[in-house]
Amino acid sequence: KSLIPLVPPKEDADVLPPVYVKHTRTVTDNNNVTESVEERIPKIGDETTPRQLLEFLATFKDARASLSWTTGPKLFQKFRQHLQGIHMDVWQDAIADLNENVANFDAALITFKNNALAGFNYHDQLDYIRAHRKPPEVSPSKYLSLLRSNLRTAMQLPGAPAVVAGQPALGFTDEELKRVFFQSMPNAWQEKFEDANMRLSDETLADIRTYFDTQFSKDP
Numbered sequence: 001k002s003l004i005p006l007v008p009p010k011e012d013a014d015v016l017p018p019v020y021v022k023h024t025r026t027v028t029d030n031n032n033v034t035e036s037v038e039e040r041i042p043k044i045g046d047e048t049t050p051r052q053l054l055e056f057l058a059t060f061k062d063a064r065a066s067l068s069w070t071t072g073p074k075l076f077q078k079f080r081q082h083l084q085g086i087h088m089d090v091w092q093d094a095i096a097d098l099n100e101n102v103a104n105f106d107a108a109l110i111t112f113k114n115n116a117l118a119g120f121n122y123h124d125q126l127d128y129i130r131a132h133r134k135p136p137e138v139s140p141s142k143y144l145s146l147l148r149s150n151l152r153t154a155m156q157l158p159g160a161p162a163v164v165a166g167q168p169a170l171g172f173t174d175e176e177l178k179r180v181f182f183q184s185m186p187n188a189w190q191e192k193f194e195d196a197n198m199r200l201s202d203e204t205l206a207d208i209r210t211y212f213d214t215q216f217s218k219d220p
Contacts, residue, residue, distance in 0.1 A: 002119035003128045004051050006150050007135055015049055018042035018056075021082060025067040039063035045084035053116060054153035056082065061156070072101035079105070090116050114158045122159040126171055129154070134184045140212035144181055144205075151177075178205045189215045 020040040028034045041063055044056050060079065069075050076095070083091050094111040098104040129150060134143045151171050154160065160171075172180065182190065182200055189212055198211065 001121075001124055002050070003125060004054065004120070004150065004153065006129060006132050006146055007138060008051065015052070016047060018044070018048070018052060023063060023067055023078070037066055039067055041082055043082045043084060044087050046086055048087065050117060050120065051153070053087075054156045057113065057156035058153050070102070072099070072103075072105055075102065075105040076100045079109075087116060113156065117158055120157050122154055122157040122161075122171075125150075125154045125157055130180055130183075132184060134186070139216050140181075140185065140209055143184065144209055147177065147181060147184075174205065178203075178208060181205065182208060185212055185215075188219075 020042050023039050023041065025037045026034060027037070039059070039062070041059050042052065042056050044053055048056070060082070063069070064075065064078075069078055080088075080091065091108070091112055094108040094115065095104075098108060129147065134140065138146070154171055178200060182193075192215065193208075193211060196211075200208070203211075
């Protein structure tokens with residue numbers, strides 16, 4: 001079973017940072033006011049780690065929406081622009097004999113993910129996140145950021161559901177994220193939380209994070 005570590009392993013720091021491509025969209029409204037939207041998307045190649053590939057896919061998804069890439073030819077062109085080495089080969093196999101329309105791009109993207117991320121699975125990753133405990137050296141605030149980042153990139157894994165309006169965009173509901181965050185904390189801190197007559201159902205995630213940040217500052 002292949003998993004993306006929730007806390008980036010030390011060897012990730014030794015990987016060369018990706019090269020980014022800048023994309024800009026300029027829009028002029030009815031009052032003749034011009035606004036530019038800019039997105040930076042990394043290139044991926046033979047040295048790209050699974051984590052970096054997931055981050056690329058998540059960034060491309062966001063840029064696709066913010067820059068209004070709504071046609072098939074545009075999507076095929078922009079996606080191809082960021083691929084090098086083996087990932088270009090995987091993409092070429094996925095799009096063989098396909099017409100460049102939006103439906104075919106989305107289908108090819110699923111094929112690309114399944115092949116480029118073979119062995120990884122969305123549901124396995126979420127089970128791993130649920131069971132993970134905060135490392136002693138990581139602050140609760142930092143750990144919550146890592147949780148959210150990992151959930152965001154997990155949506156790009158094979159087996160991830162399509163995002164539907166009105167449903168959680170990060171795999172967990174707000175309530176489940178709150179409980180997963182709470183249960184990742186040291187048992188002694190959880191007991192102090194309950195001894196203080198605090199209840200998960202009554203507290204916001206921000207309040208819980210603040211409480212555990214205080215515990216971390218007292219007893220890291």
